[in-house]
Amino acid sequence: MVLAKPETFMNLSGLAVAALVQEFEVDPAKDLLVIYDELDLALGTFKIKERGSPAGHNGARSITGALGNQEWLRLRIGVGPDLPPEALAAGAGRRPGKDYLLSPMRKADLTVLDEVLDRVATATRRVIDEGPAAAMNEFNRRE
Secondary structure (H helix, E strand, O other): OOOOOOOOOHHHHHHHHHHHHHHHOOOHHHHOEEEEEEEEEEOOOEEEEOOOOOOOOHHHHHHHHHHOOOOOEEEEEEEEOOOOHHHHHHOOOOOOOHHHHHOOOOHHHHHHHHHHHHHHHHHHHHHHHHOHHHHHHHHOOOO
């Protein structure tokens, strides 16, 4: 196992991921787990997916472009505000963008994030030890 944190800008993450995939001669569909923040998930939540579109995330778009496909495992950590579905449906509660992500987090949010990161570490170990399906079955449940 190799843990890597790219030193590129988030929008260019694909360059670093592709270099690691090539250097270690791994199959991204089986041997790669990318962990990243996700504005479309509420703070304190996370989701594991085996494949999928970048869904507007520029770092995920960069990785998909560099690898040439969407077949890579991802663990998305929610950093978005917890808006009710009716607010999102009405458009009044549109998810904030760059300014929200680049501003300092409140202490209360950092506490929530600290707790979710403990669960993310456990989920990551489960992916490594038992595979993505077992981790998704355990951690992708709605509370």
